[in-house]
Amino acid sequence: MSKSKKISRIQSDNIIQINKKKCIGCTGCAIACAEKTGISVLKAIDEGRRTVIPKQGTFSNTGCIYCGQCTLICPTTAINVRNDINxxxxxxxxxxxxxxxxxxxxxxxxxxxxxxxxxxxxxxxxxxxxxxxxxxxxxxxxxxxxxxxxxxxxxxxxxxxxxxxxxxxxxxxxxxxxxxxxxxxxxxxxxxxxxxxxxxxxxxxxxxxxxxxxxxxxxxxxxxxxxxxxxxxxxxxxxxxxxxxxxxxxxxxxxxxxxxxxxxxxxxxxxxxxxxxxxxxxxxxxxxxxxxxxxxxxxxxxxxxxxxxxxxxxxxxxxxxxxxxxxxxxxxxxxxxxxxxxxxxxxxxxxxxxxxxxxxxxxxxxxxxxxxxxxxxxxGGTPRIEKKSQVNENKCIACGTCIENCPVGAIAYNINGRAETNKNKCVGCTLCSKLCRTKTINIEYYDKATGKVLDTSYIDxxxxxxxxxxxxxxxxxxxxxxxxxxxxxxxxxxxxxxxxxxxxHTSYEDKSSELKAPLKRQSKRHK
The missing domain is CATH 3.40.50.1780 (Rossmann fold)
Structure with missing residues (x-):
């Protein structure tokens, strides 16, 4: 019996790469892509565990512009830029x-x-x-x-x-x-x-x-x-x-x-x-x-x-x-x-x-x-900024959405029955802040050198x-x-x-033909 081939855990499209083994399924990369580019290259899938892939199979076919904003938000470096150090x-x-x-x-x-x-x-x-x-x-x-x-x-x-x-x-x-x-x-x-x-x-x-x-x-x-x-x-x-x-x-x-x-x-x-x-x-x-x-x-x-x-x-x-x-x-x-x-x-x-x-x-x-x-x-290639979620207890309606969806179990109910973040567990994926319908959860940015919360935008x-x-x-x-x-x-x-x-000087070309048409969702048939 021949040996089965190992399935690669890294989905590579040259510039941007996904290591599914490191992915925690927070979908922060997909959310960042949609919010910051308006393109929405990634989609969530369930292959026994939640992860992400390009919507049309590859980054290039889906219209990725390689800005790398997805690599900045990823808390585990599961999605990253191709490394050319060698x-x-x-x-x-x-x-x-x-x-x-x-x-x-x-x-x-x-x-x-x-x-x-x-x-x-x-x-x-x-x-x-x-x-x-x-x-x-x-x-x-x-x-x-x-x-x-x-x-x-x-x-x-x-x-x-x-x-x-x-x-x-x-x-x-x-x-x-x-x-x-x-x-x-x-x-x-x-x-x-x-x-x-x-x-x-x-x-x-x-x-x-x-x-x-x-x-x-x-x-x-x-x-x-x-x-x-x-x-x-x-x-x-x-x-x-x-x-x-x-x-x-x-x-x-x-x-x-x-x-x-x-x-x-x-x-x-x-x-x-x-x-x-x-x-x-x-x-x-x-x-x-x-x-x-x-x-x-x-x-x-x-x-x-x-x-x-x-x-x-x-x-x-x-x-x-x-x-x-x-x-x-x-x-x-x-x-x-x-x-x-x-x-x-x-x-x-x-x-x-x-x-x-x-x-x-x-x-x-x-x-x-x-x-x-x-x-x-x-x-997309700049130093990553440390982030933690912060819950405003007074605005929390105790719906539990953030608790149920936190990929690392960093949020739980406190003694008052309101959501509270364990800063030691939080990886800064920002998913909870996106899901919170009452805008109760804010994201705090930290200066890793001092350990202090930034009171000025890191961009500024x-x-x-x-x-x-x-x-x-x-x-x-x-x-x-x-x-x-x-x-x-x-x-x-x-x-x-x-x-x-x-x-x-240079010239430009119409590359719209490189985009693949959206894939149609196929319905499941029961035998």
Whole structure:
């Protein structure tokens, strides 16, 4: 009798993976997906124990945008992003020329993985830790953010002057771009063609840097450290490279990078701060604020105003106000080329279908979209936040719903006959708060470094770090980055020019045909 094959407990769809063995059936990932993206990729199933799977068999067929918000909420890491640490470890011994780039948001988040309080600035630790790993050249994606602003800002000025393809949507968030390609391909012509900072950095490293230092592009291995899980997807797209090589060879999330550092015995608290390498390591305040919602908008308007010789004082700390009937859309009126124009910032995609299905979006000249609520500082690859449920006994109606459905038995009736959470058992899946019909249960967020409940949003704490760095920098306008000016003068030519167009811009495609039709529920027949 032949041996039976073992059934894999990990359902893999490349970028996002589910380990059913670790799943406790709380469905927090599915709820987060529905609430934060408006797509609802996952569904609950019962295979002897409750777990989740993609609705149409695979994540890609169901329209997953790889934002990774599901991986942030999962209390057991049963649903997680593909781990690419081994690829980096192999590269470290490959003999190739290793170049790393790190996103602005690492400055405000990496410290949490090393027991530092939320909101700690670790700006100088990123380059230092990368060098400790053995990486030869350490740059910042912030340089690429400044590059993106030059390209995107120039493109916006051209579109406004010709009154074509307006409004222009930002294109630096790969989860948002994938969403548009899958669900709203009609607006693809309105997206900026500028690549994201990650991909611009990769292209520049394997052309400008390679040509300048006489290194074959195929001998360069680029490591991108990001808060974003969708960056893995973006780096693997067929049009993100040339001559049979990729511009970005591997992407590590912040959690993966911290895991690698710890494995190698590198503690960022024990090493002195260092700056990134020069040549492509300088950055402005305009690049720093890319890491939070509204930052790309403000940075672009700074450079556009600078180019058009407008009043720069009007484009610092722009005040956006909520748009009626929306909670994720905010707007502001700005002056561009001496004319008042409306711009909008969208944080999270849960209202995007409603927004794009109406004519509301046509009111604006420029729209920033970030798939993750709060922007990159809350990306799917950022450090997880500890959470616990808190029951307001005075509002509890003792229905027992939370007690019956808690997957870890952390809620029980107290001596007053009301629900009460055992904080030692609670894993922070948040299911109870979603089920409570009287909104009796709130979720408290904790700073793991201090053990204290946060009285300020962790997103705000992280965002404030980037804003403070921006304010402290002598140069806050991307167009004034001296190393970037050298690159355009000596190699790239004019922003949005012929060479920049070939290296720093991209195109989009209608991918709606990739979505599988909803599966019909089959009725059970009794024999």
């Amino acid at each position: 690829i980096v470890k192999e590269a470290l011994t490959s003999g190739k020329y290793l170049v790393s780039i790190a996103a602005p948001s690492l400055k405000a988040t990496l410290g949490e993985e090393f027991n530092l309080p939320i909101g700690t600035n670790v700006e100088g630790k990123i380059a230092a830790s990368a060098r400790k790993l053995g990486i030869q050249k350490v740059f910042e994606t912030d340089f690429g953010a400044d590059m993106t602003i030059l390209e995107e800002g120039t493109e916006l000025i051209k579109r406004i002057s010709t009154k074509e393809k307006l409004p222009m949507f930002t294109s630096c968030c790969p989860a948002w771009v994938r969403y548009a390609e899958l669900f709203h391909p009609k607006i693809l012509n309105y997206l900026s063609t500028a690549k994201s900072p990650q991909q611009m950095m990769g292209a520049a490293i394997k052309t400008y840097f390679a040509d300048t230092f006489k290194i074959l592009p195929k001998n360069i291995f680029t490591i991108s450290i990001k808060p974003c899980t969708a960056k893995k997807y973006e780096a693997e797209k067929p049009n993100m490279g040339r001559d049979d090589y990729k511009d970005i060879d591997v992407v590590l999330t912040i959690r993966e990078y911290a895991e690698l550092l710890k494995e190698k015995g590198i503690n960022i608290n024990a090493i002195p701060s260092e700056k990134a390498d020069s040549f492509m390591g300088d950055y402005t305040g305009g690049a720093i604020i890319f890491g939070a919602s509204g930052g790309v908008m403000e940075s672009t308007l700074r450079t556009v105003t600078y180019y058009l010789k407008g009043d720069l004082s009007k484009v610092y700390d722009i005040k956006f106000i909520p748009v009626d009937a929306y909670t994720s859309v905010k707007e502001a009126q700005v002056i561009i080329n001496n004319e008042p124009m409306k711009v909008a910032v969208i944080s999270g995609l849960y209202e995007m279908d409603k927004f794009l299905s109406s004519d509301k979006w046509r009111e604006y000249v420029f729209i920033e979209v970030m798939a993750c609520p709060g922007g990159c500082v809350n990306g 704490l992280r965002r404030n770090v980037l804003r403070q760095i921006d304010k402290n920098l002598p140069t806050r306008i991307s167009a004034e980055n001296p190393e970037l000016q050298d690159m355009y003068k000596n190699y790239m030519g004019d922003p949005d020019g012929k060479k920049a167009e070939s290296l720093l």
